[in-house]
Amino acid sequence: MIIELGHYALVLALATSLLQAVLPIIGALRNDHALMEIGTVAAKATFLLMALSFGVLTYAHVTSDFSVQNVWENSHSQIPLIYKFSGVWGNHEGSMLLWVLILTFFSALVAVFGNNLPETLKANVLAVQAWIAVSFSLFILLTSNPFNRLLDAPGEGRDLNPVLQDIGLAIHPPLLYLGYVGFSVCFSFAIAALIEGRIDAAWARWVRPWTLAAWTCLTAGISMGSYWAYYELGWGGWWFWDPVENASFIPWLAGTALLHSALVMEKREALKIWTVLLAIMTFSMSLLGTFLVRSGVLTSVHAFATDPTRGVFILMILILFIGGALSLFAFRAAHLKAGGLFAPISREGALVFNNLILTTAAATVLIGTLYPLALEAVTGAKISVGPPFFNMTFGLLMLPLMLAVPFGPLLAWKRGDLLGAGQRLFAAVAFGLVVGSVIYYAQNGGPIMALFGIALGAYMIAGSLTELFLRSGLGKVTGAVAWRRVSGLPRSVFGTALAHIGLGVTLIGIVAVTAFETEHIVEMKPGMTTDAGGYTLRFDGLRNGKGPNYSEESGHFTISQAGSEVAEVWSSKRFYTARQMPTTEAGMRTFGLSQLYVSLGDDMKDGGVVVRVWWKPMILCIWLGTVFMMAGGAVSLSDRRLRVGAPARAKKQKKPVLEPAQ
Numbered sequence: 001m002i003i004e005l006g007h008y009a010l011v012l013a014l015a016t017s018l019l020q021a022v023l024p025i026i027g028a029l030r031n032d033h034a035l036m037e038i039g040t041v042a043a044k045a046t047f048l049l050m051a052l053s054f055g056v057l058t059y060a061h062v063t064s065d066f067s068v069q070n071v072w073e074n075s076h077s078q079i080p081l082i083y084k085f086s087g088v089w090g091n092h093e094g095s096m097l098l099w100v101l102i103l104t105f106f107s108a109l110v111a112v113f114g115n116n117l118p119e120t121l122k123a124n125v126l127a128v129q130a131w132i133a134v135s136f137s138l139f140i141l142l143t144s145n146p147f148n149r150l151l152d153a154p155g156e157g158r159d160l161n162p163v164l165q166d167i168g169l170a171i172h173p174p175l176l177y178l179g180y181v182g183f184s185v186c187f188s189f190a191i192a193a194l195i196e197g198r199i200d201a202a203w204a205r206w207v208r209p210w211t212l213a214a215w216t217c218l219t220a221g222i223s224m225g226s227y228w229a230y231y232e233l234g235w236g237g238w239w240f241w242d243p244v245e246n247a248s249f250i251p252w253l254a255g256t257a258l259l260h261s262a263l264v265m266e267k268r269e270a271l272k273i274w275t276v277l278l279a280i281m282t283f284s285m286s287l288l289g290t291f292l293v294r295s296g297v298l299t300s301v302h303a304f305a306t307d308p309t310r311g312v313f314i315l316m317i318l319i320l321f322i323g324g325a326l327s328l329f330a331f332r333a334a335h336l337k338a339g340g341l342f343a344p345i346s347r348e349g350a351l352v353f354n355n356l357i358l359t360t361a362a363a364t365v366l367i368g369t370l371y372p373l374a375l376e377a378v379t380g381a382k383i384s385v386g387p388p389f390f391n392m393t394f395g396l397l398m399l400p401l402m403l404a405v406p407f408g409p410l411l412a413w414k415r416g417d418l419l420g421a422g423q424r425l426f427a428a429v430a431f432g433l434v435v436g437s438v439i440y441y442a443q444n445g446g447p448i449m450a451l452f453g454i455a456l457g458a459y460m461i462a463g464s465l466t467e468l469f470l471r472s473g474l475g476k477v478t479g480a481v482a483w484r485r486v487s488g489l490p491r492s493v494f495g496t497a498l499a500h501i502g503l504g505v506t507l508i509g510i511v512a513v514t515a516f517e518t519e520h521i522v523e524m525k526p527g528m529t530t531d532a533g534g535y536t537l538r539f540d541g542l543r544n545g546k547g548p549n550y551s552e553e554s555g556h557f558t559i560s561q562a563g564s565e566v567a568e569v570w571s572s573k574r575f576y577t578a579r580q581m582p583t584t585e586a587g588m589r590t591f592g593l594s595q596l597y598v599s600l601g602d603d604m605k606d607g608g609v610v611v612r613v614w615w616k617p618m619i620l621c622i623w624l625g626t627v628f629m630m631a632g633g634a635v636s637l638s639d640r641r642l643r644v645g646a647p648a649r650a651k652k653q654k655k656p657v658l659e660p661a662q
Contacts, residue, residue: 003068006056007147010097013049013104014137016042020107020130024123025195036119039126040111046133047108050101054088057097057146061088067153070094070146076159076578078549086170087160092294092310093146095173099290100136102174102181106210107133110185117206124192125185132184135317143310159549159578168228172221176248179218180286183255185210187283190276191325194332199276204266207279209637211262215255216633222248223626234584234599236519236614238622241390246369247289253362254282257355264351268413270342271352273333278355280329284322285362291318292369343415350408350416357401364393402456402507405500406463410470424470425463432459439508443516443617453511460504464497495636502628509593509621518615521601523608533615535596536560542609550574552585555600555609559589571598571611593620 020042027035057070061084066072074091075084089095107129114122140146163169189207193199225248230238239245258278265275291314342348368385376382406428410421436455440446471489472482522530524539531537540556554572558565571587587598594617601610 002056003060003065003147003149006053006060007145009049009053009056010137010141010147013046013053013100014134014141016046016049017104017130017133017137020046021127021134025127028120028123028127031120033119036123039123039130042130043104043107043111043126046130047101047104050097050104054097054101057094058085058088061085064157066155066157067150068146069148069150072150072154072157074160075157076549077156079160079165080548082167082170083160083165086164086173089173090160090164090169093140093144095177096136096140096144096294097146098174099177099181100133100140102177103129103133103136103184106182106185110188120196121189121192121198121203121206124195125188128188128191129184132188132321135320139310139313139317143313157578159576162550162574162576162579162581162583163232165576166228166232168224168232172224172228174221175217175224176221179214179216179221179255180248180251180289182210182214182217183251183279183283183286186214186258186279187321187325190279191328193276194328197332197335199272199336201266201269204262204275207275208259208262208266211255211259211279212633212637215252215259216630216637218248218252218255219626219629219633222252223623223630227623231586231588232583234586236586236597236599236612236616238513238619241368241387243369244289244293246365247292250362250365250369251282251285251289253358253365254278254285257358257362258282260351260354260358264348268342268348270348271355273336274355276336277329277333278359280322280325284325285366287318287321291315342413345411345418346416347408347411347413350404350411353404354401354408357397361394361397364397365390368393399456402460402503405460405503406466409464409467409496425459425466428459428462428466431462432456434458439512439618443512446515450511450515453515454508457504457506457508457511460507461501464500464504468493468497491639492636495632495634495639497632498635499629499632502625502630502632504625505621505628506625509618509623509625512618512621513616516617517619520613522611522613523604524611525606525608530611530613532596532613533591533594533617534561535566535591535615537596537598537613539609539611545572547574549578550576553600555587555598555611557587557598559596569596569598571600573600590620593618593624595619 020039023035023042024039027033027038057068059065060068060071061075062081064071064075064077064084066075070091070093071087074094075087079087087094089098107126110122110125110129114125117125186207189203189210193203222245225245226238229240230236258275261271261275261278264271291311294310294314368389372383372385406425407418407421410416410424411418432455435458436451436453439454440451443450468486468489471493472486474482477485518532520530520532522528524530526539526541529536529538536559538558538560540558543554543556545552545554552572552574554570557569557571559567559569567589569587569589572585574583574585575581576583584599589596594615597614597616599612599614601612603609
């Protein structure tokens, strides 16, 4: 009976979404406050109903109710509790329910924290959010119902996909969806503004917090997914330009451009039309990613294998919202004011350059991802567009952007001094060259471009700190005065610096591991050794073990340096009985920011085992940089100017007119 309650709550959520989708818009047209207020109430009610529905599905997984088809297909009575929870969204049906739950969560947040919004704008935003919720609720109920019952309940489940039985996959999808779906609020604000025909700096101020929150969550989700692929799949890579990876990366690039564009619009009331278009395109790319993952057109470790009817349904949703939004934009754009003017050399100009590069990069990744699919659909020919294409095109596009990043904060609004900004960055350039040379020397040489890449990353870090140094006046005033100046700066200044520092740290990690990593594939027997990264790895032998729902064979390795044992590491191969599927559990030992990575391969007839050993210098910088970016987003989001929203203009009071005494 509890399962039917979850299904019923989902149907009721669809009904309240329909009310939220229709009545507030009518209220906005008629200026009817009661109808507009229905949107606020319905948004909260829809979220509570969706939370109840999701909670019931979670209960079914935790209690191993195998009469529910979704539980039977994706759970097992013996798996650890954490994977019973992650099994809720480790499948198509459950993940779509989570998708809509997060969508209604953001709608409820707008309803609760949107009191400073104009009443008609809030009503239209909630209505657009509701139309998205209606579409995907119908999709779930008609094609992907997670509450389907089995007539004869099996005694045991088929188990969760072993690759998904990992803490990283328990965290990665919710964070990714918070980013994906969070951009729906920006989309709804853009559509609502186009409906009203009013776009100004206040609109940009309202949009920025939602963009920042979604971007931060998406950064966390992509980073977590990258690290999971690195340690779980056993192939030692942290990014493979997989189509489904690209499907999350494209909205991240567009969202980064939207963040910077909204800043220009808020400060200078410029780039109005472009910012609205970016808000539409960012969420459109999120919808496209949802289609690619669930349509069955892609084969990937990340993708859900689904039947074509689901893909057609999502494609119809895609056409409806993307096509409808772009049609409305085309109809309204000619009637919108373009905004203020500025010189090419200015902070606005730097941010426009940023937008140009980021959107071009997003388009490049999109083309590289979709071109093989389109070619196969038209001609039947199969080709693959792999890492060489993306590394070359994306790297060349990012190079000028990374050179320009430290310049932006040092340029004045409207008209800046490029030469003056360059002079203030002289110390950052010198610092970058020193750091690059030191690391290059420590690695005993390598590709000369590695020296340049590491120097560029260090330059970005120092350049990001330059603005704080200059604004503090350190060296010109006393330390106490400098501290007061720094502590009085808006939090968004620190958030920007942290995010740019993170980009530099990630760049250093990418360049270092790409240029200097070593790989050995050797057959080892107990007692044999191999060298990697200045360490000696001795194979001590294999040990058999058993987990709650798997058996494993683990290899023990001792790590030595200069004849002294410094660490040990285990690497194993697991076999999951229910799924009849093997996995590799890589062994990793961290030394500073570098890692020794060990992966077991096939057993040999002579008693040996194939061992893959990688030395990955400074690889942790890749994810450490994303932590800086996330921290930057969180710090910026805590800025009071974003939390309070755009201030309302005070109405001018008329002075009383004194009538002459009779």
